[in-house]
Amino acid sequence: MLDQLISSLTDGLLLGFVYGVAAMGLTLIWGVMSVINLAHGPVIAMGMFGTYLLFTHLGVNPYLAMVPVAGAGLIAGLVIYVIAVHRVINAPHLSSLLATFAVNMIIIGVGTAVFSTSPQNINYSLGSVEVGFLTFPASRLVGAFGAILVTACLYLFLYFTRAGKAIRAVANNRMAAELMGIPSSRVLALSFGLGTMMAAVAGGLIATFFPFTVLSGGPYELKSFVICVLGGLGHPLGALVGGLMLGGLEGLIPTFMPVSWVPVVEFGLFVLVLLVRPSGLFGAK
């Protein structure tokens, strides 16, 4: 019993790292410009398909493929920001929600026309790892490692580079940052690009675990909302912790009750946290 409990918990936690990366993109965008990016799910799906195409057609190792996928995600984010988000950045929330949702529709629409909605998978196995009584696929371990690497890079970027400091300044107070000579439009565009880059990388990592379709991004987008709220909207590190919590819950709940109850607990918790502590479990009061 205990063995089973620990093994499903580890499984969930390893997955949680990757959920955390997806959520980090969303929370970064929210923290900097107070926009909820509803195009997050399709970008995750784009990351999945980018990795898939590079692997099946060019034979690139899926983990190496994540570098060009990240680059493409960054560029896609810049383009989305310039076309769809920049004009509504100061408009009421409904405008930016619907503008990013329009982008969502465009990506899904083109994606369905190109790839159809049949499931694909990346046929690349690293075998499995045994630690004591625990056995899990090595891809999960590499995925978790990749997630930690991405988080570390994001932190180094935000705290030790000029551009990263500019992002933090704009997130803190856009007006004051502008008065200090920071070009806020460019910083906002960069943050949006970074957010979608994280989503694309998370998509690539998820694609090495599970089969996927064009529509697969949706569930991860919803999970990202839950994670962001658990960790506090706008806190990248909180997103990683929130991701671990969600992954842990997903691992643990099925040992106590039927799997179909998982979303009830997840979204119930989500609404509860929003009501009791909208700043997140770890956010400042």
Add this chain to the structure above:
Amino acid sequence: MKVWQKPGFWLPLVIVLVWGGAVLLIHQDTMRESAFVLLMAVGLASSLNILLGYTGYVSFGHIVFFGLGGYTGFYLLSEQGWPLFASAIGGGLLSAFIAGLVGLAVLRLRGAYFALATIGINEAARAFVSNFEPYGGATGMFVNFSAYQKYGGPGPALWTTFTFLWITTMVVLVASYLVKHSRFGLGLLAIREDEDAAMVMGVKAPKAKTITYVISAFFPGVIGTLYFFKNGNIEPGDAFQLHMSIEMLVMVMLGGMGTVMGPLVGAVGYQWLRGYLLTSPIFKDLHLAVAGAMLLVIILFVPAGLVGWVRNHVQRLQKVLE
């Protein structure tokens, strides 16, 4: 009757009255089906507009009331043998009751937090109903055939359902107008502009918001019951589609939020466009992308929606379009 002299009140009503009346007179099945879809869209968009347009609160998961009300009405109708009218009202009342409970808590959140919470409520409700045995769990329910017998078999029953939907849509439009032009509605508009200022001026914001939430949740519950009775079955995937919820928002936005006529124009326009894109040989593969691009253009360049734009640009129509 003073309101009858206001074209803004009777114009949308007359349009729906003539439209539904014509469908009933011509009595053609295909025509009824397309009118059913359109009227349902008008009813849903208008009831969302009562909350979204007048208070400015973006309910992203409003379809939860359509689903919960639909489920409850369907259960009463099919399993308990209630008549259609009573079950539809029952479905609506349950939605309204849930909205009252949830609203007290959730409406304290503002802006995007509220939008996120409504998405969470919809997903939680979907997941809960999938596990709720009396409602058939993940497979849902099929209508008990004896429910049709009361209305003279399945064919006539569909016409009865259509008539109910037609009346409901008109009631929603009347409610939308009355809310907008009452003292209560003025309070809501004040909340939309600046909630803190409105409270200082004596608007009881929490109570007003909750009442509005309840009103705008009641009608989707009624419409849900009618829709699922027409379909003959109900399942969690159909009842709580987040996508449909967003379509409702798009319709309101397209027509012009905060206007009575807007949701009518937006719903018909959106459904027509969707139908056109789905059947046109050039766009059929890319219909979603084209619809998305159009939505983006409207959000970016015509944020007031069609009705709002006309009102702002043609002075003489300001009194006609509400």
